[in-house]
Amino acid sequence: MPNHLGNGIESWIYPKSIWVDSIMMYGVFCSLFAKGEQDAELMEFAQSQPALFEKYLKDKETGLYYHCYWTKKGHHFPRTPIFWGRGNGWVTAAISLFVDNFTDAKAKEDALRVHKELSIALAPWQREDGYFETIFNKVGKTYKESSATMLIAAGWFYGYRKGFLPKEYYQRAILAFDAVVADFKIRKGLLSMPYISAPTTPLQVAPYFFYKILPYGNDFKYGLFSAFIAALEYKKCLEMDK
Numbered sequence: 001m002p003n004h005l006g007n008g009i010e011s012w013i014y015p016k017s018i019w020v021d022s023i024m025m026y027g028v029f030c031s032l033f034a035k036g037e038q039d040a041e042l043m044e045f046a047q048s049q050p051a052l053f054e055k056y057l058k059d060k061e062t063g064l065y066y067h068c069y070w071t072k073k074g075h076h077f078p079r080t081p082i083f084w085g086r087g088n089g090w091v092t093a094a095i096s097l098f099v100d101n102f103t104d105a106k107a108k109e110d111a112l113r114v115h116k117e118l119s120i121a122l123a124p125w126q127r128e129d130g131y132f133e134t135i136f137n138k139v140g141k142t143y144k145e146s147s148a149t150m151l152i153a154a155g156w157f158y159g160y161r162k163g164f165l166p167k168e169y170y171q172r173a174i175l176a177f178d179a180v181v182a183d184f185k186i187r188k189g190l191l192s193m194p195y196i197s198a199p200t201t202p203l204q205v206a207p208y209f210f211y212k213i214l215p216y217g218n219d220f221k222y223g224l225f226s227a228f229i230a231a232l233e234y235k236k237c238l239e240m241d242k
Contacts, residue, residue: 001052002026004068014201017077019068020087023053024094031098047107050095050114059083063121064136065091067202078207083136084200086222089151091118093229096158115155116164122152126172130179134197135211142212146180146195150226153177157233161240170237177230187218196223 004019005011027049034043056069057076064083066076095115102108125136131144132152156173159165185192197216 001049001056003071014204015070016072017068017070018053018056019202020053020057020065020084021090023049024090024097027094028098031101035101035103043101043103046098047102047104047111050107050111053091054114062137063117064088065118067200067207077202080208081137082208082211084202084211085132085134085136085145085148086151086197086200088118088122088136089132089148089155089226091115092122092155093151093226096155096233097229112162112164115159119156119159119165119169123169123172126152126176130172130175130177132176134214134216135208138208138212143216144195145197145216146183146193147197147220147223147226149176149180150223150230153180154226154230154233157230157237161233161237173230173234177234180227185218192218193223193227194218196220 001018002022003011003016004022005014005017027046030042030046030049033039034046053065057065059066059081062081062083065088067078067084067087069076092115095111099108099111099115102111125139126132127139127144130149131146132148133139133142134145134148135142153173153176156165156169160167160170160173180193183194185194195216196218198214198220200211200214203210
């Protein structure tokens with residue numbers, strides 16, 4: 001698994017680490033490129049990733065995923081049970097985007113198990129209004145976060161459509177999707193998506209404090225991406241149910 005920060009300036013000051021975001025950032029691309037180029041070695045690499053993210057980042061008690069894993073220290077970070085919303089959304093949505101590319105049946109089965117187990121772990125943290133918060137297990141202490149909510153909705157639409165999540169998750173996904181869409185505003189004549197948390201780093205000192213005070217804004221590209229893939233999956237579900 002590559003160091004999330006690569007060889008840039010940030011990597012000089014931050015410990016070498018695996019970040020949960022990477023399952024989307026390189027996992028999806030690897031599977032698509034491997035399939036398109038019929039690259040068996042790259043496909044094997046892509047197929048190994050869900051199990052590796054589970055191994056290093058999944059919390060055994062809650063089933064949720066930590067933000068990162070410090071490789072030299074040999075532990076996840078943050079050390080205390082703090083679970084970043086968008087990061088868990090990345091896992092849910094990423095698997096739904098790349099698992100159909102897998103050529104190995106066992107790898108696909110394992111990835112779908114990871115998806116289902118995370119979905120079950122996520123459900124209790126959904127707010128009554130449909131949203132998830134920027135930190136899951138601090139409900140009411142942080143703020144509602146639209147990109148995490150849409151990423152999870154996308155994964156749940158997919159899970160329902162593929163038949164490995166029950167209808168409850170389809171209904172939860174609709175609730176989540178509708179909650180975010182209801183908050184869209186018109187800005188400069190265009191629809192605008194609010195409550196997207198800014199780019200997020202698990203800082204070495206007082207990480208929860210920085211998660212909590214991290215500002216949110218409108219129309220960050222990764223937030224819009226989450227809405228697009230959720231809408232496309234929702235459309236497929238509606239077409240399936242006709």
